[in-house]
Amino acid sequence: MTPFAQRYGSWAIVTGASDGTGRExxxxxxxxxxxxxxxxxxxxxxxALAEEIHARNGVDCRTVTVDLSTPRATDTIGAAAAGLEVxxxxxxxxxxxxxxxxxxxxxxxxxxxxxxxxTTTLECCHRFARPMRERGxxxxxxxxxxxxYGGGSFMAVYSASKAFMLCLAESLWAELRGxxxxxxxxxxxxxxxxxxxxxxxxxxxxxxxxxxSPAEVAEVGLARLRxxxxxxxxxxxxxxxxxxxxxDARRDxxxxxxxxxxxxxxx
Ligand SMILES: NC(=O)c1ccc[n+]([C@@H]2O[C@H](COP(=O)([O-])OP(=O)(O)OC[C@H]3O[C@@H](n4cnc5c(N)ncnc54)[C@H](OP(=O)(O)O)[C@@H]3O)[C@@H](O)[C@H]2O)c1
Numbered sequence: 001m002t003p004f005a006q007r008y009g010s011w012a013i014v015t016g017a018s019d020g021t022g023r024e025x026x027x028x029x030x031x032x033x034x035x036x037x038x039x040x041x042x043x044x045x046x047x048a049l050a051e052e053i054h055a056r057n058g059v060d061c062r063t064v065t066v067d068l069s070t071p072r073a074t075d076t077i078g079a080a081a082a083g084l085e086v087x088x089x090x091x092x093x094x095x096x097x098x099x100x101x102x103x104x105x106x107x108x109x110x111x112x113x114x115x116x117x118x119t120t121t122l123e124c125c126h127r128f129a130r131p132m133r134e135r136g137x138x139x140x141x142x143x144x145x146x147x148x149y150g151g152g153s154f155m156a157v158y159s160a161s162k163a164f165m166l167c168l169a170e171s172l173w174a175e176l177r178g179x180x181x182x183x184x185x186x187x188x189x190x191x192x193x194x195x196x197x198x199x200x201x202x203x204x205x206x207x208x209x210x211x212x213s214p215a216e217v218a219e220v221g222l223a224r225l226r227x228x229x230x231x232x233x234x235x236x237x238x239x240x241x242x243x244x245x246x247x248d249a250r251r252d253x254x255x256x257x258x259x260x261x262x263x264x265x266x267x
Pocket of ligand 1: 015016017018019020021022039040041042043066067068069091092093094095096116143144145146188189190191192193194195196
């Protein structure tokens with residue numbers, strides 16, 4: 001058994017495992033000999049991934065077809081994980097599928113985003129981290145976005161939900177670091193996923209030149225799990241990055257992000 005599997009086995013849960021970074025997290029975790037519970041809405045790609053990683057790595061897989069924006073999602077995942085020792089939780093699904101101004105969508109769309117990124121994330125961390133604390137080992141990896149550091153147009157609820165995730169991860173890191181449970185929020189920039197490409201296409205925006213690869217994101221994220229609470233993708237530890245705190249600096253940052261958002265989404 002690898003040291004990684006000793007610390008985070010014997011089962012991992014990966015949300016949003018049917019494509020992009022989630023699929024790569026599952027592949028990388030399975031390569032360490034850890035069994036996987038794969039979660040997303042589409043059944044077929046989850047089953048294909050389960051077969052692939054079982055054949056390649058010999059690990060067991062369970063698939064959970066569920067919409068994380070629905071109130072019973074955590075119970076559905078919990079039922080699939082009943083009786084299993086879950087040592088690693090990767091909250092990966094969490095992008096904004098809309099790229100829209102707050103008032104240009106029905107409130108229901110934002111409530112769904114909030115339910116998935118805030119409520120289901122909170123519930124899953126609570127449910128699966130408790131047994132980790134009792135066992136004295138485990139890991140929580142919350143995939144985040146530079147949007148967590150402040151708002152901007154076209155990202156009101158997305159950035160708010162990611163800010164929640166940032167503070168949750170920082171707090172859990174502080175609370176659990178003496179209990180053998182590692183907590184990391186992995187703050188990503190532009191990453192070449194099907195969801196991001198679909199968002200760009202829907203908005204008629206060009207595909208950026210430089211994007212992180214999902215496989216690299218998964219590899220680096222898992223390697224950084226013991227160095228929480230935050231890793232800002234592609235940045236050294238001593239760079240404050242997206243996170244200045246004075247009101248002037250935050251205003252400048254919002255306007256900088258705003259220029260990026262407007263060039264991507266128009267208006
Ligand atoms: N891509 C980027 O440029 C970028 C930049 C910054 C941060 N991030 C972060 O990276 C993470 C992954 O992003 P991503 O671009 O791959 O898009 P994503 O939509 O967060 O992830 C795609 C995966 O999540 C699943 N999923 C989405 N909504 C779901 C729901 N309501 N219920 C269950 N499963 C759901 C999708 O499968 P189904 O369709 O089968 O459900 C798919 O497996 C997110 O947390 C995002 O915020 C991404």
